[in-house]
Amino acid sequence: MRPGVVFGPGERGNYTHLAKALRGGYFVFPGRRDTVKSGGYVDELLRTMEFALDRSDPSILYNFAYPGVSTTQTIVETFARVTGRKSHPPVLPLAPMLAAAYVFELAAKLGLKTAIHRDRVMKLVQSTRIKPGWLLANGYEFSSDLEAALRSWSAETGGRFD
Numbered sequence: 001m002r003p004g005v006v007f008g009p010g011e012r013g014n015y016t017h018l019a020k021a022l023r024g025g026y027f028v029f030p031g032r033r034d035t036v037k038s039g040g041y042v043d044e045l046l047r048t049m050e051f052a053l054d055r056s057d058p059s060i061l062y063n064f065a066y067p068g069v070s071t072t073q074t075i076v077e078t079f080a081r082v083t084g085r086k087s088h089p090p091v092l093p094l095a096p097m098l099a100a101a102y103v104f105e106l107a108a109k110l111g112l113k114t115a116i117h118r119d120r121v122m123k124l125v126q127s128t129r130i131k132p133g134w135l136l137a138n139g140y141e142f143s144s145d146l147e148a149a150l151r152s153w154s155a156e157t158g159g160r161f162d
Contacts, residue, residue: 001045001048001049001052001062002061002063002064002130003039003040003130004038004063004065004130005039005040005128006045007039007042007149008043008149008153009042009153009157010162011042012162014037015039015161016161018079019160019161022076022079022080022085022087023083027087028090028097030097030124030125031091031092032125033071033072033073034072035071035072035124035125036069036127036128036129037070037072037075037127037128038065038066038069038129038131040065040066040149041144041149043144043149044064044066044143044144048062048064048132048135055138060134062133062134064130064132064135065131066142067131067142068145068146070146072124074146082150082154083154083159094121094125098121098122100116101116101117101120101121102118104116104117105117
């Protein structure tokens, strides 16, 4: 199994950081809003694994991600709908953001605790489109989509997305 971004309770990764930045009002789009980010909810991932294990094939390799295309903008808009918070992050030019991230990296070397890093900024502008071809070709039916998944995650964590 080759997954896209997997999110859900206990993830403490990309989606958790995004939720925190949106809640705090400090998320900005680096360079563009249309970066494609494929992924899916951990519960859906587990369902796909059960689906694959129920097959009689001796070996299965498949990609896991929701079949629809999600951009960073649609992800942010979906978080806004789920949380009921308005969110209209600006797009900032990439070069100044990378320069600022470099300053934070230097500060981190001096002991400042920060999650800001040029690599993390670059991950937000590099598209990762993963298609669940095998799952769809073999009749897998997704039980959720991005919005349903974020609603479940919110309910499971009291709206904290942690």
